[in-house]
Amino acid sequence: MSDELVPEVVGKPAVAGAVAEASPVPPVSPERAAFRGVSGTKRTTKGWFLDTGWRHLVGLAVVVFALFPVLWVLSAAFSTTGLNSQSMVPEEVSLDNFRALMTDDNHPPFLTWMRNSMLVGAITSIVTVFLCALAAYAFSRLRFKGRRPGMTFLLLVQMFPNLLALTALFLFMDRVAKSFPAFGLGTTWGLILIYLGGALGVNTWLMKGFFDSIPRELDEAAKVDGATHAQIFFKVILPLAAPVLAVIALLSFVASQSEFIIADVILGQNDQQRTAAVGLSRFILAGFDSRWGPFAAGSLIVALPVVILWLFLQRFVVTGLTAGAVKG
C-alpha cells in the first residue's frame, strides 16, 4: 500500500551537487595526476578513460540490464506473435494486441478494470492525504497526553502491513458483505476501506515533519485575528503544505496501482470489480503463451501513468528515500 513508499520531502535539493572530492589532494600516481588534471596538462584519452570513461561502460551495462525487460514488453505489446516466437524488434508493428484487449469478442473487461484501478487509486490517495493531514496537524501543533506514544504507535503499525492479516481481512469482509453488500467482499469499496486502514503510518510522520517546518508565527497571527484551530488548519496549514500533500497523494496512488495480494483476495471472485493489477495477473496466469501480447499491451497502459508520475516525482523522493523508505 501507500506505506511502502516513504519519501521525505523536506526542502533539500535533489542528489546532484556537493560531492566530497572538491578539495585538492596531493597526487599519488601519474594516473591520478592525469585524471585530476592537476599540473594543467591536457587530458589524454587514457586519462579520460581511467577517470570517467570506464564509468560509462558500467553505465551502458546498467542501462541494458534495466531496460531490457521494459523494451521486451514494449515489443511484445506491438508485435503480432505470441511469446514463443516474439523477437526483440517486431517484424510487423500493429495494434492487434490492444484491440484484442478492448474490442474483440470475448475480450476481458479491461476498461472496467482500468476504471476500477483509477477509482481505487484516486479515492484512496485523496482520503489518505486528508486523514494523514488531520493527524499530522494534531501531532505537529497540539500538545496532548499520549502524543509521543501515539507517534511511536504509528511507526509500529507501519511494521505490520495489513496484508499479513489476509485471512482475517477475508473473513471480516465476508461478514461485512452479509450486512452491507456494497462494502464487503468482492467490491472495490471494500478494498478502498482496507487501503484506508493503512493511511496513517510513516506518511503521518513525513507530513508532521513538513508541518513542523511551517513557521508557528503564522498560526499565532491567525489566532490573534480570531481564527479557530479548524480555520488555521484549513486556511493556513493546508495551503502551505500543498507540495507534501501532492507528493503523498501521488505516492499512495502509485502504490495502489501495484498492490496485488489484498486486491486479489478481496476482488478475486468478481470479474467486474477487479483492479487492473488483479485482472491482468489472473488473465495472463490462465494462459501464458496465447495471452502474452494482450497482457503486454495492458501492462503498458497500466504502467504508463505510474512511470510518468515517478519520473516527475523522483526529485522529491530521491533524497527522502534515505530517510526511511521500505520498498526494495
Next chain:
Amino acid sequence: MLGLVVKFVLLMAVNALVLLGIQVMLSAGEGKNVIYAVVAAIALVVIDYIYLSPRAIAGKYLLPGTLFLLVFALYPVIYTMYVSFTNYGTGNILAKGQAIERIEQNSIGAAEGAVRYDLQIVAEDAPTGALAYLLTDTDGNWFLGTAEGLAPVATEDVDQSTTKPTIAGYVALNAGAAQDRADEIAAFRVPTEGGEIQNDGFSEAFAKLQRLKYDSATNTVVDTVDGTAYTEKDGAFVSADGDRLDPGWRAFIGTANYERINSENVRGPFLRVFVWTFVFAAGSVLLTFGLGLLLAIVFSNERMKGRKFYRLVMIVPYALPSFMTALVWRGMLNQQFGIINRVFGFDLPWLDGQWMPYASILMVNLWLGFPYMFLVCTGALQSIPGDLKEAAVVDGATGFTAFRRVTLPLLLITVAPLLIASFAFNFNNFNIIYLLTEGRPPVSGSVAGRTDILISYTYKLAFSGGRGQDLGFASAISVIIFAIVASISAFSFRYTKAFEEIK
C-alpha cells in the same frame, strides 16, 4: 459560521448512517451481528462526544484516521489471532446450528423399502398455480402433499371422473403442462414427519427418510436406522468409530493449529519455507545493496557526464508496478519460449529444478530492488563529509582502505535502518514469489512449493491450496509471521531510536 454548518451537517450524516448500519446489523438474517452493532454504537457515542465537546481538540483531528486504523488494520490482526485458535476452513465454515440443519437435510434419502405412491401433479386454482401432489399409497389411501406438508384426503372428495384425478380447488396438470414446469417439479418436496416425499417421474413419488436426527438434550446426532451415535468433537460430529459427519462448524480448537506445524507432515515443508524466507529476504537485501552501492560509487564522480540520464534510466525498474514486472520476467524466463533462452541459446529451466528457481528469484528481485539501493546509497554517500575521507588519504590510506575504514562504516550507520526495513519488506514480498513462480516447483505431499515464502504459503493454505481453504491453520502461520516481524522491528527500533527524536 459556514464551517459550523458544514460540521453539523457532516455529523448528522454520520449519525444517520451509523444508526442505519446498527439497525441493519440488528435485524434478523444472515448479517445479524449484535457484537458489531454494539461496537458501532459505542463508536458513535465517542464520535459525538469528541466533535460536540469544546475540549478534546486533538481527538477531533486524530479520530478519523484512527477509526480506519482500528477497524481495517488493528482488528484484522486480533481477528487473525482468534482464527488461529479455531478450525475455520472448508468443511468448518458454518455456525453450529446451520451445520446441524445441513447434516439433517443431507441425510434425507430413499430408505430401503420406502413407501411409494402413485402421483398426480396438480396446481392450485390454475395450471400456473402453486404445485401440489395428489398421492395414492399402495392401500388406496389418498393424500394431498403441498409445500407445507402431507394431509390425508377422503376418497369421496377426489374427483375421479377423468383419467386425471383432482380435488376441489386444484386442477390436474397433463403431461405437457407438467413438462413446462419440470424444473419446479424436480425441486418440489413435500415435507413429512421424519422425511419428505419426492417425485419419480410424473406419475410416481416416493417417501424419503431423514436418517440422522439431532438430539439437543444430549448434543448428539443419532442415526435412526442403525442407532449409531455421533458426538461433538472439534467442531464436528464424530462416531465412536471415527466417522465424521460433514459439514462441521467453526469451533475453538485450542492450540491444535500450532501443534500441527510441528506434526510429521508439516514440519519438514514448514522448515524449508521458513529457512528460504530468511535466505530470500537477506539475500535480496545483500545483493541489491551490493549492486546499488557499487553503482553509487561508480556514478559518484562529479566530472562524469550524463549522470542524470543514468539515474533516470535506473528509476524505471523501480517505478514499474511490480506485479507486472514479475509476470514479464516469468515470460522471459520461460524455458521453451522465453527470450533469455532463445537469445543466449541456452536451454535452462530457469524456474524449475533444484536450485535454479532460487537463483532466478534472487536475480529478478535484484533487478527490481537495485535502483532503490542505488538512490539510497547515492544520497547517503553525499551526506558523508568529504574531509573525513581526505584526512584518511592524507594519513596514507589507499583509496580502498579509506573506503573500507571510513566511508563504509559511516554509510552503514545511515542506511542500516533502511536495510532492516528492506529486509522486513522482502520477508513479505508476496508479489515476486507468487507471480514469478507461484511457489513452484511443487513438492509432493505439501501445499508449500519449493520457492514458497511464509506469506505465499499462508495465501495458498487459505485460498488456493487445492485442498480447500484452511483458514485456521493459515492464521496460525500468519501469527508466526507477526512474531518474526515484531522481533525485526524491535531490533530495528533499537538502532533507529526514532522515538527520541520526537519533538
